[in-house]
Amino acid sequence: MAESEHNAQLQRALLAAYAARDIARLPGLYNEAGLLREAAGDIDAACFFFTLAYVYGLDAGDEETASAAHARLVAHGRER
Amino acid sequence: MNTFDAAVLARVQKPITEANGLPNAFYTDPDVFEAEKRVLFASTWACIGFAKDVAGPGDARPVEFLGQPLLVVRDKDGTVRVFQNVCRHRGMILVSEPTTLRSTIRCPYHSWCYNFNGTLRTTPHVGGPGKNLHDAIDRDRLGLIEVRSHIFMDMIFVNLDGKAPAFETHAAGIIERWGEFAHRPLFHGDEAASFTLEVKCNWKLAVENYCESYHLPWIHPGLNSYSRLEDHYNICSPRHFSGQGTTVYNPQIDGSGRAFSSFAGLGEKWATGAEYLTLFPNVLLGVHKDHTFAIMLDPQGHDRTIERIEIYYASEEMRGDDWRGMREKHAAMWKDVFVEDVFVVEGMHRGRSASLFDGGRFSPVMDEATHCFHDWVAGRFSGQYGG
Numbered sequence: 001m002a003e004s005e006h007n008a009q010l011q012r013a014l015l016a017a018y019a020a021r022d023i024a025r026l027p028g029l030y031n032e033a034g035l036l037r038e039a040a041g042d043i044d045a046a047c048f049f050f051t052l053a054y055v056y057g058l059d060a061g062d063e064e065t066a067s068a069a070h071a072r073l074v075a076h077g078r079e080r
Numbered sequence: 081m082n083t084f085d086a087a088v089l090a091r092v093q094k095p096i097t098e099a100n101g102l103p104n105a106f107y108t109d110p111d112v113f114e115a116e117k118r119v120l121f122a123s124t125w126a127c128i129g130f131a132k133d134v135a136g137p138g139d140a141r142p143v144e145f146l147g148q149p150l151l152v153v154r155d156k157d158g159t160v161r162v163f164q165n166v167c168r169h170r171g172m173i174l175v176s177e178p179t180t181l182r183s184t185i186r187c188p189y190h191s192w193c194y195n196f197n198g199t200l201r202t203t204p205h206v207g208g209p210g211k212n213l214h215d216a217i218d219r220d221r222l223g224l225i226e227v228r229s230h231i232f233m234d235m236i237f238v239n240l241d242g243k244a245p246a247f248e249t250h251a252a253g254i255i256e257r258w259g260e261f262a263h264r265p266l267f268h269g270d271e272a273a274s275f276t277l278e279v280k281c282n283w284k285l286a287v288e289n290y291c292e293s294y295h296l297p298w299i300h301p302g303l304n305s306y307s308r309l310e311d312h313y314n315i316c317s318p319r320h321f322s323g324q325g326t327t328v329y330n331p332q333i334d335g336s337g338r339a340f341s342s343f344a345g346l347g348e349k350w351a352t353g354a355e356y357l358t359l360f361p362n363v364l365l366g367v368h369k370d371h372t373f374a375i376m377l378d379p380q381g382h383d384r385t386i387e388r389i390e391i392y393y394a395s396e397e398m399r400g401d402d403w404r405g406m407r408e409k410h411a412a413m414w415k416d417v418f419v420e421d422v423f424v425v426e427g428m429h430r431g432r433s434a435s436l437f438d439g440g441r442f443s444p445v446m447d448e449a450t451h452c453f454h455d456w457v458a459g460r461f462s463g464q465y466g467g
Contacts (some may be wrong), residue, residue, distance in 0.1 A: 047210030055191045055204050061182025079202065079212045080219075 008034060027057035027065035034072060047078045054079070081434045084115075084461060085092040091391050092439065092458035101439035102458065104465045107282040113382035120361045127363040127376045128237045129159050130390055132138060132268040138181040138196065142173070145238075148380065150227060151175050153185065153301040155196040160231060163224040167192055168200065173226075185224070198224035201458060234392065235374055237461070238283045254359055256459050260346050261367045266392035267399050272407040273391035275415055279422050281377040281429035283362065286387060287453055289425050290356065290375070293324040294446035299420050314448040315357060319456055320447035321463050323357035329364050330367050334409050340370040343394040358449075360456050370394055373414065383429060389418065394461055401447035 010033050017025040024050075034049035049071040057066025071078035091100050094166070103194035105112050128145045134154040137373045142165050144151040151165035151174060155293065165174050167187035174187055174194075182199060185194040197241040200219040207214035228239040232255075239248055244250060250326040255262050268274075279286065289295065293312035297304055315321075329352055331339060343350075346369055364375035371393050376385040391411055431437065442451050459465035 008277075044210050047212075048205070051202075051204045051210055051212055054202065055186065055193060057197070058193055058201070059182065059183040060184045063183060073212060077213075078210055 003036065003040065004075070023056060024060045025063065027053045027060055027062045027069070028037075029053075030056060031065050031069050034069065038072065043076055047073055047076050050076075051078070086462060089443065089458040089462045092454050093177075093462075094465075095368060095442045096442050096448060097449060098456070099442060101400075101441050101442065101450075101453050102284070104432045104435070104437060106457065107429060108286065108382065110382045113282075113379070118241075120457065121146055123466065124244055124460075125230065125237040125239050125247050126361055127235045127359075127374075128162070128238050129376065129388075130268075130374070131231050131234050131236055132390070133178070134160060136180065138176050139178075139181075140181050140185065140418055141178045142175045148240065149173055150238070151185075151224075153181070153196050159197075160229070160236065161196075161198060162227040162229040162236065163198055164227060166225070166353055168222040168224065169203075194224050198226050200224075206323070230372075233262055233372065233374065234268065234367070234390075235376065251320070252360060253320050254357060254365075257317075258355070258357075259446075260350065261343065262370055264343065266372060267394065267396055268335055269391050269393055269407040269411070270401060271403055273393075273411050275389050275411060275423065276414075277387040277418060279387065279425055280383060280387050281385055281425040282382055282386040282432070283377045283451070285357045285428045286375075286377055286421075287361075287364065287426040288450045289421050291323040291358045291449035291453060292447055293326075294443060295421075295424065299424055300417055315355065316452040316454055317360075319360075320375070320460065321357045321359045322452035323355065323365075324449060325353060325355040327353050330353035331368070331370060333406060333413060338406060340398050340403070340406065341394050342369040358453065360453065371410070375418075389414065 010029055014026070014029050017029060030049045030053035033051055034046045037049060038046035050072045054066050054071035054073060057063065057069060070079055088103055092102055093099065096371065106395060108372055111426040112372045128143050128150060129141065133141050134152050136163050137156040140151060143152055149165040151163045152160060153163065167174055167189065169187065169190055169192050172187050174191040176187055185196065193203045195201050200222045202212055203217055203219065204212055206212060206217050212354060228242050232247065232251060248255065291310060297309050307326055307328050311324050312324050314375045315323045315325055350369045354366065356366045358364050362377040364377065366373045373391045375390060378388060380386060391414065456465065
């Protein structure tokens with residue numbers, strides 16, 4: 001899948017999750033967005049998304065995703 | 081009349097044969113109520129709620145007490161803590177309704193996240209987008225503001241100014257007197273054992289009415305058949321609590337002969353006795369061989385009070401569905417009694433607008449517990465008892 005198409009797909013999924021107040025979906029989607037930007041070398045954007053994945057992961061009790069996002073943030077010096 | 085005049089307070093603290101009750105302003109003046117928040121509540125131990133309302137890990141309950149936004153949270157290890165319900169960032173209210181938190185207390189504004197023990201866990205984008213650290217933001221110094229708290233007989237007490245003696249010291253007398261109840265698990269009877277009354281009176285009038293037995297034959301005639309006035313005695317522990325006891329507690333709930341189980345190992349006194357105490361300032365407590373109850377007074381102003389009543393039983397079995405009907409009848413029985421008191425406390429409140437009323441005279445025999453409470457209020461305002 002082309003990167004732009006993947007981005008657009010993620011964007012639609014995020015908007016749908018917000019519209020449905022489906023907070024449990026947000027950590028995974030934001031983590032995916034973070035990994036996409038990280039692979040593209042855009043670390044600031046990646047860490048923006050990882051931060052949202054981390055916070056919503058904590059909020060939703062999705063410890064696994066929160067932990068994964070937290071690890072990426074620590075690796076980039078953005079979190080302790 | 082100056083409410084804080086030393087001579088006025090001294091008159092309240094005279095021996096009961098000479099004393100007047102607290103002057104009208106203690107009931108009618110919003111400024112006095114504002115002063116009470118500091119002198120009688122924030123600097124002592126006040127009840128703000130019940131631990132059963134945060135029964136499970138992550139349960140969080142916002143509480144507005146005397147205008148203070150508080151947050152009660154049960155940690156994963158079972159510890160209950162009380163915090164000021166505000167984010168250390170912009171002062172946003174953190175939790176607005178009772179909820180079960182999963183892993184964090186997240187501020188709904190900029191999503192600063194706190195652990196259940198109040199420590200600050202993350203500060204999203206605080207150093208710019210995707211940068212969650214900044215040298216100026218020392219997370220170790222920006223945890224939630226914890227309020228000193230203590231749980232006693234399932235009641236959550238707080239000392240808002242953090243300067244009162246330890247709760248165990250503050251309540252040593254009642255803990256000793258009621259040791260047989262204070263150091264054992266209590267089993268709340270769920271929604272069938274929980275009700276609220278809203279009364280148009282100053283909170284102190286609810287205390288005063290509760291702690292004396294003088295009114296029982298007139299206001300609660302239903303009690304006369306099995307709990308007569310002469311079976312009651314006064315209880316006074318100056319500066320701490322006062323109330324009444326009875327030597328005849330004879331539960332008659334539904335006439336079926338069915339009875340709640342009793343607490344195990346109680347002393348002989350409790351086979352037929354019961355006691356009703358006010359732990360100053362705002363909890364009215366009752367203990368019996370088969371149940372206890374607590375009434376938290378939640379003042380809403382100088383002229384309005386919410387009474388939260390919670391009933392507890394001796395065993396898990398009493399919480400079962402087959403006892404639900406009994407619990408409902410039991411709660412209804414107590415509610416009838418407490419509702420009978422409403423016109424009295426509201427009538428006394430209206431009476432306090434009588435400008436020439438001098439605070440009243442006490443029965444030297446029957447009003448000892450009320451005088452004990454007034455002495456505590458006056459003593460704290462005069463500085464004699466701290467505060």
